[in-house]
């Protein structure tokens with residue numbers, strides 16, 4: 001396992017606000033990561049910091065084992081920001097040409113294919129684009145750059161459902177042929193569940209959890225049944241949330257269940273359902289676990 005990026009004990013304070021607090025993160029080469037967190041959790045601050053646009057008050061960032069100095073940028077990375085307004089008067093094609101200069105792996109064939117896929121007129125000026133279309137420009141840059149480390153901050157902001165699906169499909173297809181390390185920050189949690197392999201969840205600047213999506217799929221469960229039965233079933237298990245209604249109880253747990261657990265659930269007349277990533281995220285963050 002090679003490590004693409006390591007953030008160690010990052011702290012960032014704006015006045016009295018802790019945007020990041022003792023944050024550790026380690027990204028492996030050739031893995032797609034999701035970065036999840038509520039508004040103000042610190043996602044953009046973290047991405048900006050990796051991209052050299054903000055400096056930590058303390059802590060270090062290493063890219064492929066090399067510590068970044070103050071103001072130093074990672075070598076050949078791509079940061080797809082929330083907006084491209086600073087390119088206002090430039091045309092889409094000029095913006096792509098500008099980006100291509102910075103990325104040695106840039107693929108023009110892919111860039112032109114994506115312009116067609118997203119029905120984007122390359123001669124339009126950035127300032128004439130709708131919010132969603134502006135996101136598409138960033139996404140084309142993110143994909144065509146084929147940078148070994150690609151960071152996306154809210155790549156689907158303003159995109160309609162069809163365009164979002166096209167983006168996820170294009171990302172996965174290109175990644176299959178050209179694996180790289182991708183960190184994708186988003187609020188559309190359930191949509192990225194099939195796209196990402198691992199996730200980081202931050203809350204109030206701190207890391208709440210990082211894990212593999214496969215583990216979340218197999219260990220995040222919603223348990224429903226009679227109050228006493230559920231209480232007995234969840235004892236000793238990692239419980240994220242409980243809710244009681246009349247004689248019934250609902251519990252969200254994060255625990256791999258074996259055949260013995262499933263047998264016990266049948267005996268107690270308890271139902272077990274998978275928990276969506278969004279629900280898992282909400283219970284985890286609400287509970288501050």
Ligand SMILES: Nc1ncnc2c1ncn2[C@@H]1O[C@H](COP(=O)(O)OP(=O)(O)OP(=O)(O)O)[C@@H](O)[C@H]1O
Nearest residue numbers: 014017018019037038039040041042043044045046
């Ligand atoms: N330049 C700044 N000056 C002062 N406070 C800031 C600055 N940038 C970020 N913050 C604060 O730091 C915290 C983290 O903000 P950040 O933008 O990183 O969150 P986020 O997770 O990206 O949120 P969102 O999902 O809403 O985009 C917030 O409390 C925010 O108000």
